[in-house]
């Protein structure tokens with residue numbers, strides 16, 4: 191079973207890593223407001239889209255008072271403060287698009303943002319744990335956890351598509367919760383040599399990955415690709431490996447040297463990292479480095495949970511050792527579901543980034559198209575055409591990560607576990623190839 195035998199005596203619980211039994215990595219019932227002293231932040235943070243469209247957000251932030259952070263006491267207060275400061279920061283930096291970026295984040299934002307971030311162990315930039323995990327409330331508190339009954343606390347330019355993007359991702363996180371809980375049973379089952387327990391728990395993980403894909407499908411209904419590409423994406427972008435901010439950003443009053451941070455991306459979601467570690471998926475080279483780095487953009491206790499799962503005895507070795515037909519089949523099925531999820535993700539990325547990027551190039555070259563479409567695409571950042579908001583070169587990265595997942599299969603998918611492409615996927619890929627993507 192290799193060299194990874196550590197931690198075997200310590201029973202693992204979600205609670206010790208601040209992971210909720212009901213909500214997983216989602217912050218349960220985030221606060222909707224901060225103590226009244228922080229009204230100047232919340233007044234601006236609640237109006238970021240309007241202030242950007244009137245080009246007055248930067249002015250408002252220059253006039254904003256420098257507030258102390260010691261009155262923020264609880265974890266949930268700190269999370270809401272991080273969300274509010276991150277939304278203001280992204281708006282401040284990208285207010286005028288990629289052409290007129292700033293070099294310095296003023297001290298009224300940079301000082302409290304860095305203090306709050308330090309207390310949370312998070313970077314001072316917008317992250318998945320802000321916009322998705324801690325940015326929701328139920329309209330009717332007794333109603334269901336459904337898109338119709340959910341609202342964002344704070345938002346960015348892009349209207350209903352921003353709401354759809356963050357809330358659909360939230361539903362994907364929620365769909366993962368039974369799988370997350372079953373990770374503990376898999377680990378215990380391996381520890382006690384209980385093949386039936388491992389098989390049953392792995393089955394739940396597979397079902398959870400399927401439910402995540404079902405939730406993911408809502409993206410098509412709630413998020414418009416041209417709004418996502420042309421308006422929203424830039425506000426999620428960071429200042430690391432970003433050609434439009436090659437030097438990074440100076441956080442005034444914190445340090446004179448510019449700092450570099452990746453932008454917000456669901457690559458910072460802890461859930462797929464957990465499933466990868468459980469199944470033994472190995473991400474090598476620069477892709478592996480990028481994914482590892484994304485763990486520094488997660489709440490510390492979630493990162494520690496992933497590391498703990500990774501330090502447990504190898505499930506894959508256990509499956510090979512046991513040579514139990516049902517267990518092997520269940521393991522293979524689980525790997526195939528994860529490959530299928532990543533294929534679906536690749537196709538979403540094709541629809542929301544690759545196709546609009548290709549269209550943008552065409553429009554720029556021909557200067558022909560519908561006025562509305564031209565407008566949206568013109569404001570789209572050129573620097574992000576080939577890159578993800580986290581800074582990765584998108585397609586090669588995503589396909590390699592998908593292929594590394596396939597490589598975890600014991601039989602290399604030779605007996606009926608192949609992942610058949612979704613019909614909608616084939617259509618999207620056909621449409622994409624007709625647009626001659628480079």
Ligand code: HEM
Nearest residue numbers: 359362455456457459462539542578579580581582584591
């Ligand atoms: C319109 C919807 C989405 C788009 C356009 C999109 C785009 C991207 C891009 C461009 C990357 C490359 C990394 C980067 O530089 O940011 C990425 C990575 C990733 N995204 Fe998404 N994403 C979407 C939704 C989601 C959702 C809902 C999830 C699920 C929680 C997700 C999970 C991931 C993961 C885990 C990675 C890392 C690569 C991997 O492990 O396969 N994404 N995404």
